[in-house]
Amino acid sequence: MSLLRELSVLVGDAFSEVGAERRLGEVSVSQRPDLAQFQCNGAMAAAKTLGRPPRDIASDVARIVSTDARMVGVEVAGPGFLNLHVTDEVLAQWMTKTAADDLLGLHRAQPPRSIIVDYGGPNVAKDLHVGHLRPHVIGESIKRMHLVVGHDARGDVHLGDFGLPMGQLLAILEDADPDLPYFDEAFAGPYPEVSPVTVEDLQRLYPLASARSKTEPSFQAKAQQATVELQAGRPGYVALWEHFRAVTIESLKVIYQRLGVHFELWLGEASTGERLAPLVELLLDRGVAVQSDGAIVIHVTTDEDKKELPPLMLRNSRGGSTYATTDLATIQERVDVFEAEDIIYVVDLRQSLHFQQLFRAARLGGIAGDNVTLTHAGNGTVNGPDGKPFKTRDGDLPRLSELLDVTVDLARSRLDENQLALELGASEREDVVRMVGMAALKYGELSNHRTTNYSFDIERFTQLQGKTGPYLQYVAVRAQSIIDKAATKDIVAGDFLAPSDAKERALVLEIAAWPEIVDRAIETLSPNVIAEYSYELANAFNHFYDSCHIMRENDPARQQSWLALVRLTRAVLVQALDLLTIEVPERM
RNA sequence: GCCUUCGUAGCUCAGCUGGAUAGAGCAUCGGACUUCUAAUCCGACGGUCACAGGUUCGAAUCCUGUCGAAGGCGCCA
Numbered sequence: 001m002s003l004l005r006e007l008s009v010l011v012g013d014a015f016s017e018v019g020a021e022r023r024l025g026e027v028s029v030s031q032r033p034d035l036a037q038f039q040c041n042g043a044m045a046a047a048k049t050l051g052r053p054p055r056d057i058a059s060d061v062a063r064i065v066s067t068d069a070r071m072v073g074v075e076v077a078g079p080g081f082l083n084l085h086v087t088d089e090v091l092a093q094w095m096t097k098t099a100a101d102d103l104l105g106l107h108r109a110q111p112p113r114s115i116i117v118d119y120g121g122p123n124v125a126k127d128l129h130v131g132h133l134r135p136h137v138i139g140e141s142i143k144r145m146h147l148v149v150g151h152d153a154r155g156d157v158h159l160g161d162f163g164l165p166m167g168q169l170l171a172i173l174e175d176a177d178p179d180l181p182y183f184d185e186a187f188a189g190p191y192p193e194v195s196p197v198t199v200e201d202l203q204r205l206y207p208l209a210s211a212r213s214k215t216e217p218s219f220q221a222k223a224q225q226a227t228v229e230l231q232a233g234r235p236g237y238v239a240l241w242e243h244f245r246a247v248t249i250e251s252l253k254v255i256y257q258r259l260g261v262h263f264e265l266w267l268g269e270a271s272t273g274e275r276l277a278p279l280v281e282l283l284l285d286r287g288v289a290v291q292s293d294g295a296i297v298i299h300v301t302t303d304e305d306k307k308e309l310p311p312l313m314l315r316n317s318r319g320g321s322t323y324a325t326t327d328l329a330t331i332q333e334r335v336d337v338f339e340a341e342d343i344i345y346v347v348d349l350r351q352s353l354h355f356q357q358l359f360r361a362a363r364l365g366g367i368a369g370d371n372v373t374l375t376h377a378g379n380g381t382v383n384g385p386d387g388k389p390f391k392t393r394d395g396d397l398p399r400l401s402e403l404l405d406v407t408v409d410l411a412r413s414r415l416d417e418n419q420l421a422l423e424l425g426a427s428e429r430e431d432v433v434r435m436v437g438m439a440a441l442k443y444g445e446l447s448n449h450r451t452t453n454y455s456f457d458i459e460r461f462t463q464l465q466g467k468t469g470p471y472l473q474y475v476a477v478r479a480q481s482i483i484d485k486a487a488t489k490d491i492v493a494g495d496f497l498a499p500s501d502a503k504e505r506a507l508v509l510e511i512a513a514w515p516e517i518v519d520r521a522i523e524t525l526s527p528n529v530i531a532e533y534s535y536e537l538a539n540a541f542n543h544f545y546d547s548c549h550i551m552r553e554n555d556p557a558r559q560q561s562w563l564a565l566v567r568l569t570r571a572v573l574v575q576a577l578d579l580l581t582i583e584v585p586e587r588m
Numbered sequence: 589g590c591c592u593u594c595g596u597a598g599c600u601c602a603g604c605u606g607g608a609u610a611g612a613g614c615a616u617c618g619g620a621c622u623u624c625u626a627a628u629c630c631g632a633c634g635g636u637c638a639c640a641g642g643u644u645c646g647a648a649u650c651c652u653g654u655c656g657a658a659g660g661c662g663c664c665a
Contacts, residue, residue: 081607318663549623
């Protein structure tokens with residue numbers, strides 16, 4: 001149990017004793033550190049139900065709470081705020097407990113839940129561009145925060161490997177090279193093991209195919225036909241499509257390695273293939289799905305809607321399935337096969353209508369029961385430094401791999417300019433350069449709220465000072481540097497003493513606040529809560545660093561206590577940054 | 589046309605689900621280095637929280653309207 005929870009129990013008991021609801025005793029970190037360490041606002045809320053002035057209630061609660069040995073000052077302020085301080089001994093005990101905990105005080109998930117985070121969404125034959133950065137990084141972070149507290153969380157890349165784009169690729173390839181065995185319906189196999197196309201071929205062909213679909217009705221018809229036949233399982237198409245998929249996955253893994261995102265599941269829209277027909281049958285049987293204009297749809301509008309929602313399209317009039325069908329089948333698979341209790345989609349907010357329809361359809365069709373939560377944790381878009389949509393000179397979206405190159409190059413020149421990490425060998429230094437570049441990118445990304453359409457300004461993100469990824473790495477490295485120096489002088493971390501300095505106390509309080517930060521980040525699926533905390537923790541450490549000189553301290557017990565605090569601070573900072581998918585070098 | 593989201597310092601953004609004096613970075617100005625890494629620290633400057641009403645003891649936060657921005661709206665994904 002965290003310190004805040006302990007205090008909430010204490011104050012909650014007191015509220016209960018004066019006849020108010022126990023939950024009103026919830027204690028939070030004070031918004032006014034000049035007045036208090038912790039605060040409780042419950043008295044104002046209790047005033048209504050109890051019919052008494054809030055200050056009276058607060059005074060009664062304060063009298064009860066102040067008898068507890070842990071409390072050193074309990075005051076009523078303003079309209080009925082309860083201002084709380086704990087003794088320095090409590091803080092020291094708290095640090096001891098936290099440092100001994102392998103989770104550094106975080107609340108364990110109880111019970112752990114089975115969670116699928118759907119956050120990649122790359123498409124076969126399409127290169128990743130800057131727009132893909134947000135869902136990948138945010139999703140990875142959200143997955144990690146669930147994992148760290150003990151949930152069984154898995155990331156599913158959910159590859160876009162289905163639908164018309166696949167038919168378009170088949171059609172354009174058949175046009176270009178009709179002699180390939182994949183297009184010969186008489187061919188008995190086996191098909192060649194080596195792909196006839198590279199991922200670069202696909203990336204070049206796809207835009208051509210897409211453009212032809214718009215201008216050439218005959219080509220569009222052919223692509224639609226190929227799509228339906230692929231979905232029906234035509235062997236040559238399936239074999240070729242499997243090559244499309246394989247070469248795409250291979251190239252994705254390279255960039256994911258650089259980016260530090262990892263998927264437990266490499267499923268895709270097409271993974272639900274054999275589920276689609278039975279699912280549609282099931283929904284027709286249940287009367288949830290109906291025929292409409294030659295298509296099969298689910299009507300999802302309810303009486304409470306101001307405006308009618310478009311129905312979910314299960315099967316179009318050509319007999320083809322759509323992404324709505326595969327998404328619904330994917331929910332079924334996640335519930336039935338993976339026993340998912342929570343499904344979280346980190347997907348562009350512009351798809352919120354789709355998810356609204358999808359979730360309703362899943363409920364109506366009995367695909368997801370009440371024991372399953374479905375959440376669209378939508379992300380905003382990325383704009384250029386000018387505040388307009390991010391585009392290259394040619395008007396295209398910049399490729400993600402090029403963006404990573406530029407970022408790492410910029411990180412390298414920042415380190416060069418400041419003559420940093422020069423003592424490292426070439427390979428270790430290049431590793432640090434990569435970590436700094438990625439940290440810059442990711443902190444720039446995650447320090448914004450998930451839903452914000454933010455301005456991507458790599459010049460700003462790679463700054464070594466200010467609220468940036470590299471700054472946070474610097475603070476962790478600085479802490480490590482003290483630990484290393486102490487080791488050379490045989491100074492070891494000792495017991496935590498009661499804080500003796502205001503900056504030291506502030507740092508301890510910051511660390512004590514960590515469990516609730518993670519709770520809130522998980523509850524709201526907001527990595528920026530952790531990003532904000534990381535920065536505050538780093539600042540608190542720098543203030544402590546400035547005012548408490550560890551190597552120069554004469555009292556050995558105090559020196560050892562401070563060293564223990566340095567180690568603990570670094571551990572929490574590293575844990576926080578890991579949840580933001582940011583790596584910390586030993587030196588830089 | 590309808591629906592959704594948004595509008596906070598010169599710029600980029602937070603704001604813990606309604607609490608105390610709205611915060612941070614950058615930029616600007618002024619101070620602190622024979623350093624445990626100054627990538628830091630201390631201070632100053634900067635706001636009618638788009639606007640107008642309403643609910644409440646209390647509103648950047650909730651409700652209504654206006655203005656402005658972005659996005660979405662059955663056979664694309």
